[in-house]
Amino acid sequence: MADNIKEMKKKVAEDWQNAFPQLAVYAPHKYYKIVGPIITGLELVKLPRSEDYRPHFVCYPLWKDNLKTCLDTPIILKEFYNKKGLQFSIPYGKHDTFFSDVLSAAKKQMPIPLEGDVSLKSLFSAIDEHSKTPPLSAAPNSYLQAVLQESKLEIALCAGNDDQVQSVLSQIQKRNWDVAHFGMWKVDVNQWLKGVQEKVNNREKLVSQVKLNKQEKKLEKLYQSELKT
Numbered sequence: 001m002a003d004n005i006k007e008m009k010k011k012v013a014e015d016w017q018n019a020f021p022q023l024a025v026y027a028p029h030k031y032y033k034i035v036g037p038i039i040t041g042l043e044l045v046k047l048p049r050s051e052d053y054r055p056h057f058v059c060y061p062l063w064k065d066n067l068k069t070c071l072d073t074p075i076i077l078k079e080f081y082n083k084k085g086l087q088f089s090i091p092y093g094k095h096d097t098f099f100s101d102v103l104s105a106a107k108k109q110m111p112i113p114l115e116g117d118v119s120l121k122s123l124f125s126a127i128d129e130h131s132k133t134p135p136l137s138a139a140p141n142s143y144l145q146a147v148l149q150e151s152k153l154e155i156a157l158c159a160g161n162d163d164q165v166q167s168v169l170s171q172i173q174k175r176n177w178d179v180a181h182f183g184m185w186k187v188d189v190n191q192w193l194k195g196v197q198e199k200v201n202n203r204e205k206l207v208s209q210v211k212l213n214k215q216e217k218k219l220e221k222l223y224q225s226e227l228k229t
Helices: 002-019 092-109 120-131 143-159 162-174 179-184 189-201 203-214
Strands: 024-027 030-035 038-046 052-061 076-079
Touching: 002 038, 002 092, 052 092, 076 120, 120 143, 143 162, 143 179, 143 189, 143 203, 162 189, 179 189, 189 203
Parallel strands: none
Antiparallel strands: 024 030, 030 038, 038 052, 052 076
């Protein structure tokens, strides 16, 4: 039985990789590529207490202190839904039966393309859409929303798009942030705003960190696309 499941998981991995040829295996069930200052791709998450899996779209930053920190928390983690609006839960043993439908839904619901270059506009749209999904949508001025806006700013800085930098910065500064929610995360709003401004003033530090992280051995095999501004 164990060998059976192992073979099934191998087939699952091959099918997803063949469907998105620009994604490389980063780790078991994790298939990534690099787009400008982000890592993006798919993760096939095994569901607890079952032999089922669920595909997720993921997007991670590349400007954190090291690669491990970059991959600790995704900017976007998105599940895919069937025609009834339910999450896919695919038994490994029935992967062949469901794969065509799952793949079709995934391609339609993908926030950004996993082939070729990506526009800054489409990446920002994907982050904005993510910010409107539950549970994030319940608190539009929360610290978690602030982190998403900060990610947009960092992406614009790395992309060298001054207009977008100023646009996102202005939105951050004008927003009536939920001080109490920041406090729950032990973050002072004013200190956070000060840190955001410092990032704008020290763009090169951010850009250098992305370059440094891209040199990590574990990323050597990943396909790289441009982030078009």
